[in-house]
Amino acid sequence: MNLDFIAKPMGMLVELLYNMVSGLDSSYLSAYAIAIILSTIIFKLLMMPFTLKQSKSMKKMQELNPKIKELQEKYGKDPQTLQRKQMELYKEANYSPFSGCLPMLIQFPILISFFYVIRSPEIYVFDNQQAYDVINKTFLWIRDLSFAENYVYESGIINGISMGMAIPFIGAALPILAAVSAFTTYLTTKMTSQPAMNEQQEATQRSMNMMMPVMIFIFGLQFPAGLALYWVVSNIFQLVQQYIVMNSSKNPKEELK
Known part of the structure; x- marks a missing residue:
């Protein structure tokens, strides 16, 4: 799926923000990280109307x-009757079990395009690799957000660029950002999980709640720290x-209208 038509405007937004906060650039918190x-x-915030609908x-x-x-x-013991009774309950409560799907479908291509922008800022934000190479990309303990967090730097510099080597999983320090x-x-998967309808669904949901964080941790070690x-x-x-939303005192039935 080519999402350049969405990724490019988002890249322009990051560039605009970068230019706006460039004066705040420091050795511990770069303007790029702030952007x-x-x-x-x-x-x-732009996605909030959709995510609020999903949360409600x-x-x-x-x-x-x-x-x-x-x-x-x-x-x-009677699946057909159970399904019919559940649908009657949904109708009575003015609730659609698919009401949370549309917001997810709308957000997905935008999420992927944002991923493109942060993964390849030299294409979507700074127009060329050279312009991206020379900017400050620090974030607290992370020296360069364009590298994976576990990237180990050597002391030598070649052509103005710090050279280093990657040590899988551990690196020079604990991968704090990947762990966070x-x-x-x-926490988000636990908080946003729908109540399980049966034991099989509950087991599947429990597995996903455990697998997703592990996958994200591994991705955090492989992709640029900016992601x-x-x-x-x-x-x-x-x-x-x-x-x-979950602790709101409003009637949830009224919120869904």
């Missing part, structure tokens, strides 16, 4: 879960949003 953080927040749908499902459990206990990416992914920074900021934003 990634701000663009992630703006992206999440999850809240409604949690409200219905006790009644669904009762139906499962009563009609568990995995942990926040675990891990984007992922952490995105997850934190989602966690705060989900917490506010």
